[in-house]
Amino acid sequence: MSSSSSRLLTGHFPEYELLENSLTQAFHGRAALLFNSGYHMNIGILPALADSKTLILADKLIHASMIDGIRLSSAKYVRYRHNDLNHLTQLLQKYHADEAFERIIVVTESIFSMDGDETDLAALVSIKQQFCKVMLYVDEAHAIGVRGAQGLGCAEQYAVIDDIDLLVGTFGKAIASVGGYLICHAVIRDYLINAMRPLIFSTAQPPICMAWTNFVFQKVLGLDQRRQYLQSTSQYLQQAVQSKGFECPSTSHIVPVIVGDSIKTVEKAKALQDAGFYIMPVRPPTVPQHSSRLRICLTAQITQADLDQLIPLL
Template sequence: MATAGNNPLYQSYAEELEHIKKQNSFRFFKDIERDNEGYIKLATQKMGLMLDLSSNDYLGLSFDQQLLEEFKETYGLPLHGLGSASSRLLTGHFEEHAKLEGLMTEAFGRAALVFNSGYHTNLGVLSALADERSLIVSDELIHASIIDGIRLTKAQRQRFEHQDYKQLEQILIQAQNNQDIDKVFVVVESVYSMDGDIADLRALVELKNKYPKTLLYVDEAHGIGVFGERGLGVAEEQGIIGKIDFLVGAFGKAVASVGGYLICAPVIREYLINKMRPLIFSTNLPPVNAAWTFFTFKKMLGMRQERESLRQLSVNLRQAVLDKGLDCPGQSHIVPIVYGANQLAVNKSLAMQEAGFYVLPIRYPTVPQGQARVRVSLHAALTWEQLEPLLAHC
């Protein structure tokens, strides 16, 4: 049992931890050893190497040693030292940051602004842009980082049921006729990380155009690198990349780096540089990180074969799980196997780990009660021969 030690003020925390443990929802860090071929080993357990099916390394770039060697040969180390030592508005803005934003502006066709993480991005953009005369309307399954950003605003808030655009339109109609509301921010993700389903961004753009107060905010954290001819995300694949007001994403997944970004109009970029607190008051990313992101992002643009391989793997696995009579929602490289009860999801994940597949249970409060699951996160370096034996343990 967790104890409060000698400080009675800690007792409530100890009691809450005990409650979390009884709910089979206790979280803790694991010491993980990795090889260069997509396998991992838990340092504290007797299990051998396991195929990593839990990371967000969708293109398999993070363990690509050839890519790392090419980066070292191209750039050398260190690049202006290994720390930026300041915020971007003081002395922490380097050539590498400008080059990265330039590459992204060229790729997306609009202004780009880079942040320290996807979390910083979602925390800061809406809290800077939305005021008391704004309404933020969000899908009920948006990521926690967006929720935290919304909580920091002075805006009015409403949610609509997941992917229910008819309900969303009713909210937009009311807001359009409300004289106390100047702007309506519609906030969604392109790929939802728990169900692996994909938003109909075309339909959302149509709604945005239909109701003039509306601005569209789309988080492409799980879409960048995976969808679109050049890997620019679901917005590119659906042909509306220039029609979304705020297109945000993260480098920590398919791009195999760290940081977040926003694609927007130049006036929005300048406004955020002056108003966004997580940008203004954070030490900037080290230049070596910006250089690595530039390198991997540029590589990503041409990885069409890897994207197609990942798509086919996703189709094959999802269909095979459905054929076993299991609940497996979504249409993407995120393949959830829904079991319902927390303990059942935990037991299934342990069985898969013992069979050599590193998957993790996803439980409440990350997903709703009764929706516990094992989430399989695929990457392009996998083969069907590696993946197919997993089915015997679902």
């Protein structure tokens, strides 16, 4: 039930290698590295890779864990407007020729956790290929399991797995477990094992968790019909929310109902909970001022009949 120490000491077990091998096999033979959580992952990778000669260009709405990772690094940090790849390109053109920077890391999520919208990964890869100093860091926490033919995320869906330098995700969402993972070049994996502080100085996950994650991951690869069903119910709800007059930027199974006022949002969430729907309010500072929302997270177990009961209550 415990690994008792970090993987670099006595906390390494065959179950870790089995899961990493499963990930490597699924992700086109690329190297895989496991972490205790998505937060551990995001606060560890960037500080290990990014030094004072690194520039990080990050989407304005990246997750707090990624922001913390950037702050822990010694890199310069500039944000680009949310999903505005033209703005990103302008920043790349501005900074790429600057000799102060040996490397530029572009940091984004594929599906964003609060708006439920997504970045154009194919376009992002195309931009990256125009600049030799650029590496891509893409967090698929909300895409793994639910996008792509095998559920490998938006990177699989848009056929860019091999073009993303640092492809990260978590097991705590669709994989029904705990932990994080990185898909990368083998050299980067070896470097992080020896340089990433949250990996080196944390007790590793219990082997039983690794075995469970591997079991679920193998099942998820074959759930394409359920993924298609989830996509159709998500689109149904998105359209219904918009037809009620709410702003809803979602293109995914995360469907926000943006109310605006915090007190009204909390009251509406409580009314929905009293009616039997477990929907939580999200308020500042998690989201910007005046954009409080109900955050509806769909799964393949939710039926259209369920949604038809929910929609009139909105």
